[in-house]
Amino acid sequence: MSGGGKPEASSSAGSAAPRSAQTTLADVQPLLLRPDAARTVLKPFIIDDGEGSHAPRTRRIIARILTLGEAELRRENEALSRFLEGRHPIVEAAILDRDDQLKQCVPPGAVLTEDQKKIVGAYFSEEYAFESAALFNPSVVPHPDQGGVAEGATRVLIALRGIGEGHVSALTFRSGVWGADGRVALDDASRYALGPVVDRTEGAEGQLIANLSFDHVKDLSETVIYPFLPSQGRGIEDVRLVAFAEDDGSIDYRGTYTAFNGSEVRQGLLKTADFRTYELRGVQGSHYDGKGMALFPRRVNGRYMMLARQDNENIWLVSSDDPWAWEGGEMIISPRYPWEFIQIGNCGSPIELDEGWLVLTHGVGSARKYCIGACLLDKANPAKLLGRLAEPLLAPDADMRDGYVPNVIYSCGALLRGRSLLVPFGVADNFTGFATVEVDKLLKAMT
Numbered sequence: 502m503s504g505g506g507k508p509e510a511s512s513s514a515g516s517a518a519p520r521s522a523q524t525t526l527a528d529v530q531p532l533l534l535r536p537d538a539a540r541t542v543l544k545p546f547i548i549d550d551g552e553g554s555h556a557p558r559t560r561r562i563i564a565r566i567l568t569l570g571e572a573e574l575r576r577e578n579e580a581l582s583r584f585l586e587g588r589h590p591i592v593e594a595a596i597l598d599r600d601d602q603l604k605q606c607v608p609p610g611a612v613l614t615e616d617q618k619k620i621v622g623a624y625f626s627e628e629y630a631f632e633s634a635a636l637f638n639p640s641v642v643p644h645p646d647q648g649g650v651a652e653g654a655t656r657v658l659i660a661l662r663g664i665g666e667g668h669v670s671a672l673t674f675r676s677g678v679w680g681a682d683g684r685v686a687l688d689d690a691s692r693y694a695l696g697p698v699v700d701r702t703e704g705a706e707g708q709l710i711a712n713l714s715f716d717h718v719k720d721l722s723e724t725v726i727y728p729f730l731p732s733q734g735r736g737i738e739d740v741r742l743v744a745f746a747e748d749d750g751s752i753d754y755r756g757t758y759t760a761f762n763g764s765e766v767r768q769g770l771l772k773t774a775d776f777r778t779y780e781l782r783g784v785q786g787s788h789y790d791g792k793g794m795a796l797f798p799r800r801v802n803g804r805y806m807m808l809a810r811q812d813n814e815n816i817w818l819v820s821s822d823d824p825w826a827w828e829g830g831e832m833i834i835s836p837r838y839p840w841e842f843i844q845i846g847n848c849g850s851p852i853e854l855d856e857g858w859l860v861l862t863h864g865v866g867s868a869r870k871y872c873i874g875a876c877l878l879d880k881a882n883p884a885k886l887l888g889r890l891a892e893p894l895l896a897p898d899a900d901m902r903d904g905y906v907p908n909v910i911y912s913c914g915a916l917l918r919g920r921s922l923l924v925p926f927g928v929a930d931n932f933t934g935f936a937t938v939e940v941d942k943l944l945k946a947m948t
Contacts, residue, residue: 526943527895527924527936530685534675534933536663538633542694542725543589545599546627559625560606566620567611574616581623588628590693591717596622598698631671631694631725632663635905637927640742640849640914642754644676644721645775653681655918658721658776659925660742660756661933662913664905670736671727672758674776676720679916679923683937690722697779699729704782713779721776732783733769734762740771741795741913743850748800755824757784757807759792766792770825785826787811788819794827795847795914797858801883808860810846816862818884833884834876840866840893841874848873849914851883852922856944858883861915861924864893871909872896873926875943888947895926895936904929 548559569577585592600613600622607613613621644656659675673694677687697713704710715724728734742756753774760767760783768784768791783789788809797806804820809830811817819830836845841864848861858878865871872893879885897908912926915938922938 526946527938528683529895530935530937532685532687532935533928534636534661534687534935536632536634536636536932537690538630540632540690540694541588541628541630542696542727543585543592543595543626544629544696544727545602546625548625559603560608562624563603563606563621564608566624567608567613567617569617569620571616574614574620577620577623578616581619585628588693590695590719590723593619594717595696596626598622599626629665629727631665631673631727632661633665634668635664635931636661636673637664637930637933638662638739638911638913639925639927639933640740640756640912641916641923641925642742642744642914643916645754650678651681655679655916657685657916657923659933660740660913662738662740662927663725664736664930668735669728670738670761671725672737672740673725674721676722679918683921685923685935688722691720693723694725695723696725696727697729706785708782708785711779711781713781715777718777724776726779728760730760732762732765732767733760736761737769739793739913741847741849743796743798743914745796746799755796757794757796766790768792768794770796782825785823786821786828788827788830793846794819795850796824797851797883798853802881806851806883808847808851810844814844816845816847816860831884833878834862834886834889836864837889838864838891840864840870840872840896842866843869845874848912851878852915852917853880854917854940854944856880857887859917859922859940859943861894861912862889863911868908870897871911873910873912873924875947877944877947888944890943890946891948892946894938894943895924897929901928901934904931906930 600618640660644658650656663671663673700712702710738759740756740758745755756771758769760769771781773779791811793810795808805824807819809817809819815832816834817830818833821827843865845864848863851858851860857880862874873895874890876889877887895910915922915924920940924936
């Protein structure tokens with residue numbers, strides 16, 4: 502894609518990427534982040550019997566477990582401990598929590614011993630390899646902990662879409678350091694992974710609010726947000742994460758995502774201050790069944806702003822007084838060049854420059870090839886397009902085109918530092934690469 506010469510040594514958390522002279526604007530780094538099938542999370546195992554945990558089959562399984570004598574229970578628990586030893590940090594707590602969720606299926610009058618509770622929980626839990634098939638479509642924000650970072654460097658947090666069994670998508674994270682020299686070094690992921698404790702509440706208008714907590718997480722790479730609601734049955738996809746500044750100067754992290762249940766999509770929003778507790782809601786209003794929305798990093802002219810693609814072809818600008826509810830919008834960018842004739846959309850939240858709002862875009866052209874482009878919107882009036890690239894910033898080539906879905910280069914968000922951009926990008930719906938871009942060169946290339 503860019504640069505030349507011998508690939509540099511790869512990070513211990515990634516592998517070396519081939520380099521080619523595909524574009525003069527983006528410096529693609531010799532580093533790839535690939536999926537790891539050994540990373541698993543312990544999550545609920547739902548017996549498909551028509552009515553979830555209340556189904557007769559669930560009750561029959563629990564009844565069978567309760568026929569085990571003390572010696573058999575002891576052997577089962579010892580075998581379970583050996584089988585999961587070293588793979589999960591809080592096995593017993595997770596399994597007992599699962600048992601607590603199933604207590605309505607215990608035969609009337611039965612009082613379970615601790616050993617019985619553990620075995621019941623174990624039979625209705627499973628290891629899920631959340632990134633066994635793919636780890637891609639990244640977005641990036643400054644890590645909330647910048648302690649100990651060398652001068653001129655930035656610790657970063659990367660949100661990624663992992664795909665596991667059944668093509669189910671989950672949200673996970675990796676950290677690293679964007680060095681003063683522009684190189685990215687990824688941290689090794691934790692050997693452990695943990696799912697959330699979920700508390701469901703209702704908003705003022707009856708909408709579902711999911712509050713997630715990760716109290717036991719020691720490293721943010723341990724965090725896995727897998728589908729836990731019917732609307733997310735097949736995945737939480739393509740989180741466009743952004744550090745958001747409110748008018749009072751407070752900063753939190755917000756992300757749009759696509760919830761997919763196997764047949765329908767639903768646009769969702771998440772909010773977190775520390776990446777340990779989260780609030781998730783579905784978007785209210787006419788955009789509830791959209792996808793690909795990206796939030797501006799602050800209010801503009803007193804209103805929240807979002808880029809959207811509700812017609813699956815053009816980029817729209819939407820504004821709202823309520824960050825959870827979105828209506829209407831104005832179409833502001835349409836396909837113009839051959840590499841985006843099929844559709845155009847955003848590749849993450851707009852990035853604020855002195856010159857305006859920089860938006861990374863994606864375009865789809867012939868042979869269903871996905872490329873990354875860029876445009877500039879007016880700072881005071883983001884509906885006004887000031888310039889755009891006539892040629893892709895990043896595109897599939899001989900070195901980066903093969904994978905689960907060939908010919909796709911895609912990002913869900915970049916990070917600005919000074920006049921440089923860090924652009925993580927997904928390749929072929931399979932793995933992740935990294936590039937840096939000099940803003941001045943990028944703006945100069947726009948027409």
